[in-house]
Amino acid sequence: MLNKSIMDGDNPDLTEERMKGAFDTDKMAAVIYGSEKFAIRRREITESISRIPQLADSKPFSFMTREEKISESCRKLSVLSEHWNQLIDTNNEEEALHLYREVLGLEGHAFSLHETMFIPSLVAQANDEQQEKWLGRAKRREIIGCYAQTEMGHGTNLRALETTATYYPSTQEFILHTPTETALKWWPGALGKSSNYAVVVADLVIRDTHYGAHPFMVQLRDEKTHNPLPGITVGDIGPKMAFNGADNGFLGFNQYKLPRDHMLMRHSRVEENGTYTKPPHAKIGYSSMVKVRSRMAMDQGLFMVSALVIAVRYSAVRRQGFLDDKSREVKVLDYQTQQHRLFPSIARAYAFIFCGFETIQLYDQLLIDVKNGDTSGMSDLHALTSGLKSVVTHQTGEGIEQARMACGGHGYSMASYISEIYGVAIGGCTYEGENMVMLLQLARYLVKSVELVKTGKSKELGPMMNYLAEPDTQIDLTSGPEAYVKVFQHAARRQVWKATDKFHQLMESGQSRDIAWNNSAVELTRASRLHTRLYIMETFIRRVSSISDVSIKKVLIDLVNVHVNYEVLDIGTYALEHVSSTQLDSIRSQLYSSLDTLRPNAVSLIDSFQISDMQLRSVLGRRDGHVYTNLFEWAKASPLNQTHVLPSVNQYLKPMMDKAKL
Numbered sequence: 001m002l003n004k005s006i007m008d009g010d011n012p013d014l015t016e017e018r019m020k021g022a023f024d025t026d027k028m029a030a031v032i033y034g035s036e037k038f039a040i041r042r043r044e045i046t047e048s049i050s051r052i053p054q055l056a057d058s059k060p061f062s063f064m065t066r067e068e069k070i071s072e073s074c075r076k077l078s079v080l081s082e083h084w085n086q087l088i089d090t091n092n093e094e095e096a097l098h099l100y101r102e103v104l105g106l107e108g109h110a111f112s113l114h115e116t117m118f119i120p121s122l123v124a125q126a127n128d129e130q131q132e133k134w135l136g137r138a139k140r141r142e143i144i145g146c147y148a149q150t151e152m153g154h155g156t157n158l159r160a161l162e163t164t165a166t167y168y169p170s171t172q173e174f175i176l177h178t179p180t181e182t183a184l185k186w187w188p189g190a191l192g193k194s195s196n197y198a199v200v201v202a203d204l205v206i207r208d209t210h211y212g213a214h215p216f217m218v219q220l221r222d223e224k225t226h227n228p229l230p231g232i233t234v235g236d237i238g239p240k241m242a243f244n245g246a247d248n249g250f251l252g253f254n255q256y257k258l259p260r261d262h263m264l265m266r267h268s269r270v271e272e273n274g275t276y277t278k279p280p281h282a283k284i285g286y287s288s289m290v291k292v293r294s295r296m297a298m299d300q301g302l303f304m305v306s307a308l309v310i311a312v313r314y315s316a317v318r319r320q321g322f323l324d325d326k327s328r329e330v331k332v333l334d335y336q337t338q339q340h341r342l343f344p345s346i347a348r349a350y351a352f353i354f355c356g357f358e359t360i361q362l363y364d365q366l367l368i369d370v371k372n373g374d375t376s377g378m379s380d381l382h383a384l385t386s387g388l389k390s391v392v393t394h395q396t397g398e399g400i401e402q403a404r405m406a407c408g409g410h411g412y413s414m415a416s417y418i419s420e421i422y423g424v425a426i427g428g429c430t431y432e433g434e435n436m437v438m439l440l441q442l443a444r445y446l447v448k449s450v451e452l453v454k455t456g457k458s459k460e461l462g463p464m465m466n467y468l469a470e471p472d473t474q475i476d477l478t479s480g481p482e483a484y485v486k487v488f489q490h491a492a493r494r495q496v497w498k499a500t501d502k503f504h505q506l507m508e509s510g511q512s513r514d515i516a517w518n519n520s521a522v523e524l525t526r527a528s529r530l531h532t533r534l535y536i537m538e539t540f541i542r543r544v545s546s547i548s549d550v551s552i553k554k555v556l557i558d559l560v561n562v563h564v565n566y567e568v569l570d571i572g573t574y575a576l577e578h579v580s581s582t583q584l585d586s587i588r589s590q591l592y593s594s595l596d597t598l599r600p601n602a603v604s605l606i607d608s609f610q611i612s613d614m615q616l617r618s619v620l621g622r623r624d625g626h627v628y629t630n631l632f633e634w635a636k637a638s639p640l641n642q643t644h645v646l647p648s649v650n651q652y653l654k655p656m657m658d659k660a661k662l
């Protein structure tokens with residue numbers, strides 16, 4: 001059986017799709033998840049979870065209040081604590097993240113930031129003695145931590161953080177203090193009610209000198225009572241657009257004392273007498289953010305996939321309207337418009353995940369290099385992940401919203417669960433650096449690269465930048481996906497140079513560097529987007545070329561074809577400098593035929609991600625395709641339907657109608 005999802009009793013329309021798939025979905029899962037070993041582990045973990053009934057949702061998540069969601073995830077975490085070691089290798093981050101996704105879904109929970117930022121901050125920023133003291137406790141979950149950096153008044157501009165950590169050599173203590181209301185920490189995930197520790201980022205002050213943002217390990221709550229410690233004000237910031245299973249919080253300090261060795265001192269140090277040693281790279285303290293950004297292509301790809309699993313499966317069971325055969329309505333997946341809505345996003349999701357694997361590995365390597373004293377790769381990875389997080393979050397938001405619309409009316413119902421996926425995923429445009437700001441960080445790097453070329457120092461260009469020094473060449477669009485890479489290179493190169501020239505000209509005309517930068521900013525962000533999309537396309541093609549299995553490679557080449565045609569058309573205004581409108585017409589025709597080619601494999605392509613029904617929480621996206629019966633069952637479970645007459649009817653509507661009758 002090529003598609004392993006086929007089961008007796010499934011909706012025959014979905015079974016028919018799965019029979020059509022031309023490749024083995026387990027083999028594809030191994031490609032998606034980087035190795036056969038991990039793909040198998042994922043399935044084993046999912047299978048083991050399904051044998052623990054207490055890990056199932058106690059009622060549909062969409063009907064829970066915020067308090068119920070938080071309580072439900074804490075209940076499950078306590079069940080999990082009895083099973084950690086038998087379910088996963090606790091040292092394997094990917095296994096842990098898979099377990100969290102399966103059991104807890106995406107709405108957040110008490111450990112939301114513990115694995116993703118708290119532990120990574122200790123790994124990257126704490127010295128050996130500090131790791132000895134806290135890392136084991138954190139990994140054993142004796143303590144729960146979060147990452148408290150953003151303040152009510154400042155998230156982007158870290159240099160303006162107001163929370164101070166002032167060192168006093170006389171007591172060998174720091175005093176943490178929140179001088180104003182805007183200095184309250186605001187937003188950190190799991191801070192409000194769950195965490196009893198936090199890595200707090202504060203402005204280090206020694207003898208009236210401000211050394212800027214540094215990380216500190218801070219105990220917030222008593223380990224026995226969980227009450228906030230004296231000098232600490234902490235709480236929940238209230239409901240959000242989504243992600244309401246998480247208690248994003250606020251935090252204030254009133255002259256809170258902290259021992260000297262609670263500053264994380266792997267890279268910068270404060271001696272007992274107050275002597276400060278600066279880090280080997282000024283931005284090394286920002287590494288926890290780079291760590292998360294390096295994961296975001298993968299995580300956002302998986303958010304988009306969840307929405308696509310729902311939309312593609314539903315589109316294969318939803319029948320509406322007619323094509324040739326007037327005796328039976330067609331699956332809406334057969335409409336070209338539906339395919340055009342969904343398939344380019346499937347391609348992007350695959351591309352994002354392949355990029356994600358690459359950037360996660362780059363971060364892991366950088367961590368080793370930095371530990372060995374080599375910080376030279378930091379700028380490259382910062383630039384790459386800044387652009388990537390911005391592009392993937394934006395395109396993921398677009399893809400999920402299209403998936404919702406592709407489900408028609410039922411997509412708007414929480415039964416589809418797509419609005420929740422959208423709400424969580426779209427947060428990625430903001431967290432870990434607001435997208436425009438991060439595009440401008442990449443733009444700094446691009447401008448510097450052009451300056452290298454202009455001054456004859458092309459040999460010093462960083463990875464992926466050589467194309468900026470190359471001349472435009474004739475493009476033969478019949479020569480395969482590489483020709484489309486060339487189109488992107490031309491368009492990105494032109495835009496990067498154009499934006500840089502504008503910036504330079506404005507400075508030459510007398511504008512200050514900052515004003516000239518601001519007046520070039522829109523062009524600069526465009527340059528960053530094109531450069532990043534080029535990287536995504538190249539990575540996708542490179543990964544697919546490396547695959548040896550013939551049937552897997554064939555369908556992935558079909559997917560690459562959808563991707564390159566769609567992407568070039570999507571940047572048509574930039575591409576027009578290098579591609580004629582007649583050529584664009586021919587790309588359009590190729591896109592339509594590549595949608596057609598992909599159609600029989602659509603369901604298998606999304607099944608290959610092997611996302612369980614438990615994780616998906618979607619009536620429309622059920623693996624068995626039995627949508628309608630379950631939609632009715634789901635609606636019947638609504639709290640409003642637990643009584644025939646609501647109290648509000650008796651209290652307001654009935655008296656109003658009765659009065660009107662008089």
Ligand SMILES: CCCCC/C=C\C/C=C\C/C=C\C=C\C(=O)SCCNC(=O)CCNC(=O)[C@H](O)C(C)(C)COP(=O)(O)OP(=O)(O)OC[C@H]1O[C@@H](n2cnc3c(N)ncnc32)[C@H](O)[C@@H]1OP(=O)(O)O
Pocket residue numbers: 113116117147149150155156157158159189243283284286287289290292299378379382424427430431432433434437441444445
């Ligand atoms: C975790 C996800 C898993 C699943 C997801 C599920 C649900 C998600 C739910 C919740 C989200 C979870 C967590 C969220 C956490 C957070 O949001 S934590 C807070 C994040 N905050 C930010 O990202 C702040 C953004 N701001 C900054 O990073 C900096 O302020 C900024 C880089 C914008 C500017 O810094 P500044 O110190 O002012 O530097 P300059 O602009 O002057 O630049 C000076 C040079 O330094 C280079 N540089 C900057 N950063 C770095 C770096 N990290 N590494 C290397 N180099 C860096 C910069 O490029 C400049 O170089 P040049 O001078 O041009 O050479």
Ligand SMILES: Cc1cc2nc3c(=O)[nH]c(=O)nc-3n(C[C@H](O)[C@H](O)[C@H](O)COP(=O)(O)OP(=O)(O)OC[C@H]3O[C@@H](n4cnc5c(N)ncnc54)[C@H](O)[C@@H]3O)c2cc1C
Pocket residue numbers: 113147148149150153154155156157186187188189243248427430431432433434435436437440
């Ligand atoms: C779901 C979620 C979870 C979060 N989790 C955490 C967490 O765990 N820990 C934590 O510390 N923080 C967390 N945050 C906070 C988050 O990191 C910040 O909100 C984010 O970095 C953006 O900063 P800001 O809110 O100050 O936006 P602002 O900077 O105020 O952005 C407002 C507007 O100003 C623009 N802007 C700002 N500066 C510039 C500039 N220099 N150039 C051009 N335009 C600019 C932006 O582009 C944007 O359009 C979380 C946020 C969310 C939404």
